[in-house]
Amino acid sequence: MSICGKMSPPVLFDTALRAARRARAEKAGLGDDVLMPRVAEEMAERLQPVLRDFPLAADLSDRGPEIARALKSVPRIGEILRAGANSDSDIVFTNETLPFAPASLDLVVSALALHWAEDLPGILVQIRRALKPDGLFLAAVAGGNTLVELREAFSLAESETLGGVSPRVIPFADVRDLGGLLQRAGFALPVVDSERLTIRYGELSGLFRDLRALGATNPMLARTKTPLRRATLKRLEEIYRDKFSDPDGRLRATVEIVWMSGWSPHESQQKPLRPGSAKARLADALNTVEIPSGVKPGR
Numbered sequence: 001m002s003i004c005g006k007m008s009p010p011v012l013f014d015t016a017l018r019a020a021r022r023a024r025a026e027k028a029g030l031g032d033d034v035l036m037p038r039v040a041e042e043m044a045e046r047l048q049p050v051l052r053d054f055p056l057a058a059d060l061s062d063r064g065p066e067i068a069r070a071l072k073s074v075p076r077i078g079e080i081l082r083a084g085a086n087s088d089s090d091i092v093f094t095n096e097t098l099p100f101a102p103a104s105l106d107l108v109v110s111a112l113a114l115h116w117a118e119d120l121p122g123i124l125v126q127i128r129r130a131l132k133p134d135g136l137f138l139a140a141v142a143g144g145n146t147l148v149e150l151r152e153a154f155s156l157a158e159s160e161t162l163g164g165v166s167p168r169v170i171p172f173a174d175v176r177d178l179g180g181l182l183q184r185a186g187f188a189l190p191v192v193d194s195e196r197l198t199i200r201y202g203e204l205s206g207l208f209r210d211l212r213a214l215g216a217t218n219p220m221l222a223r224t225k226t227p228l229r230r231a232t233l234k235r236l237e238e239i240y241r242d243k244f245s246d247p248d249g250r251l252r253a254t255v256e257i258v259w260m261s262g263w264s265p266h267e268s269q270q271k272p273l274r275p276g277s278a279k280a281r282l283a284d285a286l287n288t289v290e291i292p293s294g295v296k297p298g299r
């Protein structure tokens with residue numbers, strides 16, 4: 001069962017395999033994270049104008065100290081606890097039960113981690129409960145348009161060479177779904193926005209290299225367990241170059257970063273007006289004539 005008391009969601013990921021791949025990538029130093037520095041800088045910039053103190057913050061990013069380092073540039077943030085599966089985290093946990101007491105944190109942040117959650121609605125509820133009243137949650141997750149090119153090219157290549165398709169790219173939630181999840185979890189003043197980044201590669205192998213460096217190669221339980229056939233890989237590269245290359249021959253890969261924020265409810269927060277409580281008419285402000293409902297405007 002999930003923490004919400006409802007039936008648990010289906011298990012999508014081989015968590016042991018994902019952990020092993022991430023550990024191998026970090027140990028081998030396969031490459032720099034092309035996204036985390038940008039996300040860390042953006043997160044600090046989003047928190048800079050927030051005019052309140054956060055004495056105790058938790059970072060659920062679990063991809064190293066980049067986020068914690070960036071947050072130290074925000075003067076109103078005090079102690080920052082790194083919590084995740086990394087052995088060098090301040091609080092190490094490997095399941096989806098967050099190790100925080102209710103109403104114990106002023107700020108919770110997460111960068112490029114929550115899209116791996118099996119039960120994202122349940123985790124959001126836990127985060128809201130762990131925040132003190134008027135505490136803030138801010139996260140960046142990969143959105144639904146992430147790796148759309150690779151998803152389409154794999155689907156076409158496997159259909160042509162194997163007669164069927166297998167999941168090659170993990171599912172990502174879209175902006176509207178994530179906004180709804182914040183509301184369902186009980187956050188006040190939820191805000192969701194997104195940006196699309198385009199990373200370009202000379203060869204498709206460059207994209208695969210970056211995915212390995214992130215420990216983000218396919219960990220889905222439903223993936224095919226047989227090695228990728230040469231014919232399929234060759235056709236994949238042909239399709240990708242034909243459909244997703246720029247005039248200079250470089251290949252495009254889209255990453256959508258979705259930013260989510262919400263506050264733990266507090267009586268001091270702004271609340272929407274009750275229906276019918278407005279003291280001025282919109283028609284007056286627009287200097288136009290109000291047409292009653294059901295009446296068609298004249299020509």
